[in-house]
Amino acid sequence: MDDRKKDQSIQSHANFDGDSATGDRTQIRQDQQNQQPPQIDPSLADAQAVAASLGVDPNTGLSQAEAERRLAQYGPNELASAPPVPKWKKFLAQFKDPLVYLLLAATGISLIAWFIEKANAAPGAEGGEILPFDAIVIVLILIVNAVLGYIQESKAEEAVEALSQMTAPQTNVLRDGKIARINTVDVVPGDMVVLGEGDSIPADGRLLAAASLRVAEASLTGESVPVGKNVDTLAEAKALGDRANMVFNGTSVTQGTGRAIVTSTGMRTQVGKIADLLQATDDDDSPLQKEMNYVSKILGIAVCIIAAVVLVALALTEGFNDIHDVIDSLLLSVSLAVAAVPEGLAAILTVVLALGVRRMAEHHAIVKKLHSVETLGSASVICSDKTGTLTRNEMTVERVVTPSGEVQLTGTGYAPEGRMIAIDAAEAAGITGAAEAAQAEAVTTLAVGAIANDGELRETAVETVRNGADSASSANTLWEAVGDPTEVSLIVAARKVKADRKYANYTRVGEIPFTSDRKRMAVVAQDNADAGRLTVFAKGAPDVLLGYCSRIAVNGAVRPMTQGDRQQILAAVERLSAEAYRTLGQAYRPLGTASLADVPGVAINAAGHVVDIAEQSDVLENDLIWVGMVGIIDPPRTEVRDSVAEAHRAGIRTVMITGDHPLTAARIASDLGIIDATGAADLGSTVLTGTQLDELPDEAAFDNATRNISVYARVAPEHKLKIVESLQRQGNIVAMTGDGVNDAPAVKTADIGVAMGITGTEVTKQSAKMILADDNFSTIVEAVREGRGIFDNIRKFLRYLLSSNVGEVFTVFGGVMLAGFLGISQPGSQGVTVPLLATQLLWINLLTDAAPALAMGVDPSTDDVMARKPRKLTDRVIDGQMWGDIIFIGIIMAAVTLIGMDMHLAGGLFTDRSVDAIGHDAQMTEARTMGFTILVFAQMLNALCSRSHDQSVFVGLFANKWLWGAIALSTLLQLAVVYVPFLNTAFGTVPLSAGAWVECLGLAMIVLVASELRKCVLRAMHRR
Known part of the structure; x- marks a missing residue:
């Protein structure tokens, strides 16, 4: 077969359905799909035949080299997205803003005024400006603003892209005979996918193995109930929802385990074929976004009212004599609008949030959406699972309790190193042989737990080099736990006592998997050393497993279990649980036959084959023989206690929700400071179980319980959802952690859904707003601290920007309304003279304001953010206190600016300079330069004052080096405008004398003095 035919053959093997995707896709993917001839439905083919056609051994999977080759050939396993927006379109999008349209209108008005002045100029006389500088400057500043917005938006997109890479979904596949976890995008046709409860299915595939496998396919078929799956070949083609031996991309496993061979990836999957019909929905605005829209609306209305008042006042007092007066009045309205709205606010807000999210990611808290950051600072309750989040998730079997006694295992971690020590009191009481019997039963107990097990303990040789003359090397062993840590701890314990010799001859033939509802699991295995006879091995919660046991193994003999035996076992459970051990019971049942078909009660289908073992738990999981139970310890994380205390200090309540014994x-909750109790009796009264929650009569009683109880044990997934909803009804902002598929509803319902990055299922990660990369409770508290700091910084630069812009509005409004008193307009003059030009206001808003505002977005906390109570989401971002700050500073800023202008004008309130030889226009230019410069420096000092509502500016004055750098940059820009000739012409400025600079700085300092005096009064009021 030549290479081309070989490639086409492999291509056809990878796509049984062979339909090309619809819609406008890239040409490369179209070509790939068009090469594929129609193929039969893989659900109609035998599983082994499917594997053979795909060129893969189901027992080993693809080799890494072959997987890489197929990935290069077929492309990544992802749906084709819309073509990326060209950069030039993104740049032009920066101009799609009502304010920009207003400024463009101002440009048109300015050009009209320039043409009229040129036309009315006498021949040979100097009439009007040589160039329309106002229009040119406005356009240039619009371009600069667009460039800055484009750069900031690109940086934010890069930050979001980096986060998406960190939260990329992953899948377990069989590669080179070992289970490997890879990014879902790297799955290729022929991959053997290993499925477990909570996994998202990465591609379309044919099942080769299934144990109690149920899949939620509502996203694809609309079927609301999870669908049971099996490996049987279909006799005829069926609808998508009835292909029980197939799994499909985009669906999720709700129960059981399985393995499937990938038949289609990317656009060739069933969901890929309908991808063009899927429409993305816009996300709702966050509270912060809604607040910004509200503020913009209020500012817009206020400016329109002010502009209307000014225009009416001018029309009544001075009248409009010609077109120049109308144009000047329109330019005045534009100046007011430019002064009121902080043009760079949206871009600055995006960048500050993106920087904050990046800092959170460095602390292992990955926030999936930028605007979710604001919710973090409002959390009032954190509901957390115990295992792995509050504890280390390093499960270790320390106790084994059997009918003959109890033993202790030494050694910690996953290294199978340790020994068994008898600790039962029976030997001391004179009962001969009790210690030996307990040790023998302990070996059997651990063997049963290791057989009924889906975990894996891997041994890896790591070569190390010793420093020395001979540079000798040695091999160390690294032990890696694969799967559930509890299950791996049983394998480790079994290896410690050489119990692996007992189960070495057993081969698993079927499994009844563990689920959160069953709280147990069982496997059927055949003994190759005993003519293949079958045995059921089971493990689970002791109180649950006891219900299926009718016999007990004592000192090598099996006898009926008595009520006394049950009470003794349950008493041991209580004792171990009180010592913070998690208990797991073990039992078995010899079936006495090598064929399941010979077991009484086992169901046989029409073809004479045994029905799936996973569906026959009622037959196989009964009449079990109890052999013993283990006590597993998972020590609390040392840092969590301090984090719980920190959360409590911040007004945040910590709630533990776990499936463990009450x-x-x-005891763990008490050790961590979640509850305050001293003895076991007191501890029991502070915990509610799932059963007790079910017994509560109504919603009011449920709410009353959750209001007072902070520890919940033996709960089912539906209880977690009810607890979250109850806490929300009480007005709390709830953060909820989860890892399993059944946690997803509670995680999604919570105000801040938090998924575990290590142990969490893909379904839960998709439902969450935040992912913990280290599965650590302390990371949540650190994220809350960071969220509060980010929110504080947002308030800081909002206080700064809005107070500065209000100062500009009051300057323009006051300058027009008081023009005669201040000397801005002279007696007999016609038209409107604005105190500051629109280009000067644009310069302040877009360049001088932007750098300090960005620097305030990374400002260190000016007080202890964790010493405050949580903010309510109903609280306004800009509250009454802040509006007071904004208006007060705005008035002071406008006053000192107008005073500075008055001091350089004839006929003013504070000075009475005569109109000398330079004329009123030149004098007005100098006064404008003074006002322009005073306003810039007043805003720079306002940036320092805006870091806190009531704390002195001198507290942590030099803590933010970025802010001082931004002030220095803004100062240099203003000096350039004042002293560079062509900028003088563009912005209507003139160089200032040394004396004028003293006046500028002195007047600007009044803003800082006034702010400090106001803060002193506020602090005195707070102390009282």
Whole structure:
């Protein structure tokens, strides 16, 4: 076969359905799909035949080299997205803003005024400006603003892209005979996908193995109930929802385990074929976005009212004599609008949020959406699972309790190194042989737990080099836990006592998997050393598993279990649980036959084959023989206690929700400071179980319980959702952690859904707003601290920008309304003379304001953010206190600016300079330069004052080096405008004398003095 035919053959093997995707896709993907001839439905083919056609061994999977080759050939496993927006379109999008349209209108008005002045100029006389500088400057500043917005938006997109890479979904596949976890995008046709509860299915595939496998396919078929899956070949083609031996991309496993061979990836999957019909929905605005829209609306209305008042006042007092007066009045309205609205606010807000999210990611808290940051600072309750989040998730079997006694295992971690020590009191009481019997039963107990197990303990040789003359090297062993840590701890314990010799001859033939509802699991295995006879091995919660046991193994003999035996076992459970051990019971049942078909009660289908073992738990999981139970310890994380205390200080309540025994949960909660109790009796009274929650009569009683109880044990997934909803009804902002698929509803319902990055299922990660990369409770508290700091910084630069812009509005409004008193307009003059030009206001808003505002977005906290109570989401971002700050500073800023202008004008309130030889126009230019410069420096000092509502500016004055750098940059820009000739012409400025600079700085300092005096009064009021 030549290479071309070989490639086409492999291509056809990878796509049984062979339909090309619809819609406008890239040409490369179209070509790939068009090469594929129609193929039969893989659901109609035998599983082994499917594997053979794809050129893969189901027992080993693809090799890494072959997987890489196929990835290069077929492309990544992802749906084709819309073509990326060209950069030039993104740049032009920066001009799609009502304010920009207003400024463009101002440009048109300015050009009309320039043409009229040129036309009315006498021949040979100097009439009007040589160039329309106002229009040119406005256009240039619009371009600069667009460039800055484009750069900032690009940086924010890069930050979001980096986060998406960190939260990329992953899948377990069989590569080179070992289970590997890879990015879902790298899955290729022929991959053997290993499925477990909570996994998102990465591609379309044919099942090769399934144990109690149920898949939620509502996203694809609309079927609301999870669909049971099996490996049987279909006799005829069926609808998508009835292909029980197939799994499909985009669906999720709700129960059981399985393995599937990938038949289609990317656009060739079923969901890929309908991808063009899927429409993206716009996200709702966050509270912060809604607040910004509200503020813009209020500012717009206020400016329109002010502009209307000014225009009416001018029309009544001075009248409009010609077209020049109308144009000047329109330019005045534009100046007011430019002064009122902080043009760079949206871009600055995006960048500050993006920087904050990046800092959170460095602390292992990955926030999926920028605007979710604001919610973090409002959390009032954190509901957390115990295992792995509050504890280390390093499960270790320390106790084994059997009918003959109890033993202790030494050693910690996953290294199978340790020994068994008898600790039962029976030997001391004179019962001969009790210690030996307990040790023998402990070996059997651990063997049963290791067989009924889906975990894996991997041994890896790591070569190390010793420093020395001979540079000798040695091999160390690294032990890696694969799967559930609890299950791996049983394998480790079994290896410690050489129990692996007992189960080495067993081969698993079927499994009844663990689920959160069943709280147990069982496997059926055949003994190759005993003619293949079958045995059921089971493990689970002791109180649950006891219900299926009718016999007990004592000192090598099996006898009926008595009520006394049950009470003794349950008493041991209580004792171990009180010592913070998690308990797991073990039992078995010999079936006495090598064929399941010979077991009484086992169902046989019409073809004479045994029905899936996973569906026959009622037959196989009964009449079990109890052999013993283990006590597993998972020590609390050392840093969590301090984090719980920190959360409590911040007004945040910590709630533990776990499936463990009540006494175990209570003891861990007490150790961590979640509850305050001293003894086991007290601990029991502070915990509610799922059963007790079900017994509560109504919603009011449920709310009353959740208001007072902070530890919940033996809960089902539906209880977690009810607890979250109850806490929300009480007005709390709830953060909820989760890892399993059944946690997803509660995680999604919570105000801040938090998924575990290490142990969390893909379904839960998709439902969450935040992912913990380290599964650590302390990371949540650190994220809350960071969220509060980010929110504070947002308030800081909003206080700064809005007070500065209000100062500009009051300057323009006061300068026009008081023009005669201040000397801005002279007796007999016609038209409107604005105190500051629109180009000067644009310069302040877009260049001088932007750098300090960005620097305030990374400002260190000026007080202890964790010493405050949580903010309510109903609280306004800009509250009454802040509006007071904004208006007060705005008035002071406008007053000192107008005073500075008055001091350089004839006929003013504070000075009475005569109109000398330079004329009123030149004098007005100098006064404008003074006002322009005073306003810039007043805003620079206002940036320092805006860091706190009531704390002195001198507290942590030099803590933010970025802010001082921004002030220095803005100062240099203003000096350039004052002293560079062509900028003088563009912005209507003239160089200032040394004396004028003293006046500028002195008047600007009044803003800082006034702010400090106001803060002193506020602090005195707070102390009282």
